[in-house]
Amino acid sequence: MTTQLRQLAGQLDSTVVALDFDGVLAPIVPRPENAVALPGTVEVLTAVAARVAKVAIVTGRAAADAVRLGGLAAVPGLTVLGHYGLERWEDGRLDAPGADDGVDVARRRVAELAADRPGVTVEDKGHSVALHTRNAPDPGAALAELRPYADAVAAGSGLQVTPGRFVLELRPVGMDKGVAIRSLVAETAAAAVVYAGDDIGDLPAVAAVRELAEDGVLGLVVCSDAEEASAELRAAADIVVLGPPGVQALLRELAALS
Numbered sequence: 001m002t003t004q005l006r007q008l009a010g011q012l013d014s015t016v017v018a019l020d021f022d023g024v025l026a027p028i029v030p031r032p033e034n035a036v037a038l039p040g041t042v043e044v045l046t047a048v049a050a051r052v053a054k055v056a057i058v059t060g061r062a063a064a065d066a067v068r069l070g071g072l073a074a075v076p077g078l079t080v081l082g083h084y085g086l087e088r089w090e091d092g093r094l095d096a097p098g099a100d101d102g103v104d105v106a107r108r109r110v111a112e113l114a115a116d117r118p119g120v121t122v123e124d125k126g127h128s129v130a131l132h133t134r135n136a137p138d139p140g141a142a143l144a145e146l147r148p149y150a151d152a153v154a155a156g157s158g159l160q161v162t163p164g165r166f167v168l169e170l171r172p173v174g175m176d177k178g179v180a181i182r183s184l185v186a187e188t189a190a191a192a193v194v195y196a197g198d199d200i201g202d203l204p205a206v207a208a209v210r211e212l213a214e215d216g217v218l219g220l221v222v223c224s225d226a227e228e229a230s231a232e233l234r235a236a237a238d239i240v241v242l243g244p245p246g247v248q249a250l251l252r253e254l255a256a257l258s
C-alpha cells in the first residue's frame with residue numbers, strides 16, 4: 001500500500017478524486033483523436049466511485065470528447081469537467097457556455113500559423129483551439145518558435161495561451177483547473193481531495209489542493225510521470241507514479257483501502 005494513501009482511511013466517503021485525462025488515464029499518442037483510456041480504466045473508476053464522495057475528470061478536452069475517448073459514460077456518478085472546467089458533463093447531460101468570439105478569431109489565425117509549418121496541426125475544440133507540434137520534425141523547437149505568435153494571437157483575441165505536452169492551447173480566460181477543484185470540493189463538502197495530473201495545465205489544481213489544505217482539507221497530489229511531464233508538477237507531487245499504468249494501480253489501491 002502506498003503510504004500516503006493510508007491518510008485517507010476512514011474518510012474515503014468524503015473524498016473527491018479528480019483526474020486529468022491525457023497522460024493520466026490515457027497514454028499519450030501522436031494524434032489527439034486517437035487517444036483512448038488505458039484498458040481497465042472504466043472498471044477502476046467504477047470501483048473508486050463506489051467508495052468516495054465524487055470521482056471527476058478535469059480535462060483540457062471538450063467534456064464529450066473525453067467521455068467518448070474514455071468510454072466514461074459507463075462509470076456511475078462520474079462528473080467530467082471539460083475545457084478546464086468551462087463545461088460539465090454528468091449522466092449524459094452537458095452544460096456548456098455559448099460560443100466565444102475570441103475563439104472564432106483565433107481559429108482563423110492559428111490555421112494560418114499551422115499551414116506553412118510541417119507536422120504542426122490544429123485541434124479545434126469548439127471553445128478553444130490547440131496548436132500541436134508533436135509531429136513536427138523537431139517538436140520542442142517548433143513549440144518554442146510558435147509561442148510568440150500564439151501569444152500575439154491570444155492577446156489580439158482576448159484569450160490566454162496554456163502550454164502543454166507539445167501543444168499550445170488558446171482558450172478563454174477566467175477558468176482553470178484550480179477553480180474547478182475548489183468547486184468540486186465545495187459542492188461535496190469534501191474533507192479530502194486527491195488530484196492526479198501530468199502537465200502545466202494541472203498546476204492551478206495543485207495550487208488549489210495546497211490552498212484547501214490551509215482550510216483543513218487533506219490533499220494528495222499525484223504526478224503521472226513521463227519524460228515530458230511537468231517538472232514543476234513532479235516536484236510538487238506527494239506521490240509520483242509511472243504514467244497511466246501507475247495511476248491505474250494507485251486507483252486500485254485506493255478502491256481497496258480499508
Ligand SMILES: O=P(O)(O)OC[C@H]1O[C@H](O[C@H]2O[C@H](CO)[C@@H](O)[C@H](O)[C@H]2O)[C@H](O)[C@@H](O)[C@@H]1O
Nearest residue numbers: 021022028029030032035059060061134165167
Ligand atoms: O487536461 P488533459 O486531459 O491532460 O488534456 C490536455 C491536452 O491533451 C491532449 O493533448 C495531449 O495528448 C495528445 C494525445 O495523446 C497528444 O497527441 C498531445 O501531444 C498532447 O499534448 C489534447 O489533444 C488537448 O486538447 C488537451 O487539452
